[in-house]
Amino acid sequence: MTYTESVRAQLENLRTKENVRILALETSCDETAAAVIENGRKVISNVVFSQIDLHALYGGVVPEIASRAHVEACDRVIDEALKAADMTLQEVDALAVTCGPGLVGALLTGVSCMKGLAYAAGKPLIAVNHIEGHVSANYITHPDLQPPFVCLVVSGGHSHLVRVTDYGEYTLLGQTMDDAAGEAFDKAARVLSLPYPGGPRIDALAEEGNPHAMALPRPHTPGRYDYSFSGMKTAFLNAVNKMEMKGEELPKADLAASFRHAVVSFLVDKAILAAKETHAPALAMAGGVSANRLLRRMMQSACDEAGIPLYMPRLDLCTDNAAMIGAAAYYRLRRGELAEMTLNAQPALRLV
Numbered sequence: 001m002t003y004t005e006s007v008r009a010q011l012e013n014l015r016t017k018e019n020v021r022i023l024a025l026e027t028s029c030d031e032t033a034a035a036v037i038e039n040g041r042k043v044i045s046n047v048v049f050s051q052i053d054l055h056a057l058y059g060g061v062v063p064e065i066a067s068r069a070h071v072e073a074c075d076r077v078i079d080e081a082l083k084a085a086d087m088t089l090q091e092v093d094a095l096a097v098t099c100g101p102g103l104v105g106a107l108l109t110g111v112s113c114m115k116g117l118a119y120a121a122g123k124p125l126i127a128v129n130h131i132e133g134h135v136s137a138n139y140i141t142h143p144d145l146q147p148p149f150v151c152l153v154v155s156g157g158h159s160h161l162v163r164v165t166d167y168g169e170y171t172l173l174g175q176t177m178d179d180a181a182g183e184a185f186d187k188a189a190r191v192l193s194l195p196y197p198g199g200p201r202i203d204a205l206a207e208e209g210n211p212h213a214m215a216l217p218r219p220h221t222p223g224r225y226d227y228s229f230s231g232m233k234t235a236f237l238n239a240v241n242k243m244e245m246k247g248e249e250l251p252k253a254d255l256a257a258s259f260r261h262a263v264v265s266f267l268v269d270k271a272i273l274a275a276k277e278t279h280a281p282a283l284a285m286a287g288g289v290s291a292n293r294l295l296r297r298m299m300q301s302a303c304d305e306a307g308i309p310l311y312m313p314r315l316d317l318c319t320d321n322a323a324m325i326g327a328a329a330y331y332r333l334r335r336g337e338l339a340e341m342t343l344n345a346q347p348a349l350r351l352v
């Protein structure tokens, strides 16, 4: 029996099997992560090796360094995830890997590793969109959450408002016209000379500052649910440059708080508008920026006021991890969507 025939035969059993355990690998950017997930909802093990220390020296992710570090870490994180789950490779039902979007070399490392492992072990392989993974982090955190719902996806590379119509099915409501929210946070942090990654640093510093110290413009966008952050970023940069040229000491906490408030209130207002106008039964958030403390607080009070249930991933599942990839993979598996051995990295893969 060929590999393809064998995994197709397994698929029939897996679609009705009571407990399906998936070993997932994530290598799209600067975390090498592996996890074992049961039925798309339960974390059996979750290992994340962050490369932050390797990139901090350069102020951002260096693609070549990321690829090399993934090559070195893949086997180890997979072994650790299996060990923590007290399972062998033969005992998992299927394998899953992020195939895009992300850095091509980083993605390729993970895709090659899991293709090899799937073929050698004779296990089905599922290819997962990284952004779908972020959305699926909510299925782990909230076992009762089911589509349809509206989701605000805010990561380092994406700022989207989508309607999750079913598992694995999305329609686009709006998106950023320029920078992603995480990217904007990272750039603002750099202007304040905060170390990489900037988002969490700005967030922490902002807790001590006055969010109304500096007024920032709210951009106009073509679509009702679209975003734009480059105008805010430029206004922020210009204001900080002006202060520096005058030799003023930068009130960093106030600046961080003002920038954070401008970005977050924009994100919240449009997400609530979209949820209300599309009569969404619930609103969810996903991606690294959904760890932002002000975003979580403001979105919660706006949802309470609007009477919309809000779902947020637990903090450790907001940023990149493999548990979310295993969750997304489960629903792909249930739909019979297996990857072929011709699977390649898709750096510009879209969700919708």
Ligand code: KG4
Binding pocket: 029, 134, 154, 155, 156, 157, 158, 181, 182, 183, 185, 186, 197, 198, 199, 200, 203, 287, 288, 289, 290, 291, 292, 293, 318, 319, 320
């Ligand atoms: O989802 P993620 O881990 O990776 C991508 O898929 O891009 O998101 C990383 C982004 C970075 O831009 C990081 O600065 C931002 O999420 N981020 C935050 C916070 N934590 C992570 N931004 C604002 N506040 C935070 N607490």
Ligand code: ZN
Binding pocket: 130, 134, 155, 156, 287, 288, 319, 320
């Ligand atoms: Zn991510």
